[in-house]
Amino acid sequence: MPEADTHTLQDDLELLVSAALKGGEIALSYFGNSPKNWTKEGDSPVSVADIEVDLFLSSTLREARPQYGWLSEETTDDLVRKEYETVFIVDPIDGTRAFLNGRDEWCLSLAVVTNGRPTVGVIYCPIREELxxxxxxxxxxxxxxxxxxxxxxxxxxxxxxxPVSFLEKEGVKREQIRFSPYLGSLAYRFALVACGKLDAGLARARARDWDLAAADLIISEAGGQLVDLSGSTLCYNKTKTNHPGLVASSAKLFKRLQGISVED
Structure with a gap:
C-alpha cells in the first residue's frame, strides 16, 4: 500500500514550481528548433520535447513523492494511479501544436490531486515568463x-x-461578446480567466484531466469556478479522464452564460 502523505501543501507547491521551471528550460531547448514530432491517437501532435519533459517530470516528482500516483498525457495510463489517494496530474507541454508552430502560449501544467480534487496547481508559460x-x-x-x-x-x-463553433452561434453574436484571439493551450486559456485577462473561457467536451486539474484550482482560488454546463464541480483521477463541455468564469457570469451551449 502507498505510504501516508507527510508533506505539506506548501512543500508540494515548492516541488511543483521547481520542476515546472526546470521542465520549461528543457522545452525551451527544443523550441524553434524543429524538434522531431509525430501524430498520436486522436490526431494530436507530440514531439520529442513533450517526451523529454515528461520523463524529467516523472522521475523528479515520483522520486520526491513515491507515495503519490501518476497521470500524464504522455505516459501510458495503467490505472495503477487509482490505488493512490493523492496523484500528480501533469501535461508536460499543453499546446504542443502551438509549441511546434512557434507560438508563445504553450505551457506546462502540473497539479497535485487528493480524493479527486486539486490541492496544488502550477501553470508555467516559459515564453511569456508567467508562473x-x-x-x-x-x-x-x-x-x-x-x-x-x-x-x-x-x-x-x-x-x-x-471554440470557433461557439463563437459562430447566432445567440452569441447577439450578445456582442468580444472574442479572444485563438489560444493553443487550454490550460493557459483558463489561467487567463484566473487573472482576469479573460472574463470567461469555454471548452468543448473533450478536455482531459491533465488539461484541467491545475487550472481548476488556480481559477477556484482566484474566486472563480471551472464547471460543466450544469454547474457541477469536476472530479479527477477517475477511470475515465475526459470531461464534458466546460465554462470557466465567475459564478455570476456563469449563470448568464449557462444557456449558451458549447457542445456543438
Whole structure:
C-alpha cells in the first residue's frame, strides 16, 4: 500500500514550481528548433520535447513523492494511479501544436490531486515568463502577485475565449461578446480567466484531466469556478479522464452564460 502523505501543501507547491521551471528550460531547448514530432491517437501532435519533459517530470516528482500516483498525457495510463489517494496530474507541454508552430502560449501544467480534487496547481508559460500558482485555501498568484477573476457580471461586452463553433452561434453574436484571439493551450486559456485577462473561457467536451486539474484550482482560488454546463464541480483521477463541455468564469457570469451551449 502507498505510504501516508507527510508533506505539506506548501512543500508540494515548492516541488511543483521547481520542476515546472526546470521542465520549461528543457522545452525551451527544443523550441524553434524543429524538434522531431509525430501524430498520436486522436490526431494530436507530440514531439520529442513533450517526451523529454515528461520523463524529467516523472522521475523528479515520483522520486520526491513515491507515495503519490501518476497521470500524464504522455505516459501510458495503467490505472495503477487509482490505488493512490493523492496523484500528480501533469501535461508536460499543453499546446504542443502551438509549441511546434512557434507560438508563445504553450505551457506546462502540473497539479497535485487528493480524493479527486486539486490541492496544488502550477501553470508555467516559459515564453511569456508567467508562473501561475495556487494552494488550496491560500489564493492564486501570478509571478507571486495575488490574482482574481474578472468582476464582469453581464454577457454583453464580455471578453471570452472558446471554440470557433461557439463563437459562430447566432445567440452569441447577439450578445456582442468580444472574442479572444485563438489560444493553443487550454490550460493557459483558463489561467487567463484566473487573472482576469479573460472574463470567461469555454471548452468543448473533450478536455482531459491533465488539461484541467491545475487550472481548476488556480481559477477556484482566484474566486472563480471551472464547471460543466450544469454547474457541477469536476472530479479527477477517475477511470475515465475526459470531461464534458466546460465554462470557466465567475459564478455570476456563469449563470448568464449557462444557456449558451458549447457542445456543438
Amino acid at each position: 501561475y500558482t495556487a494552494v488550496c485555501g491560500a489564493g492564486s498568484h501570478l509571478n507571486r502577485q495575488k490574482i482574481s477573476v474578472s468582476d464582469k457580471q453581464s454577457v454583453p461586452g464580455s471578453y471570452i475565449a472558446g
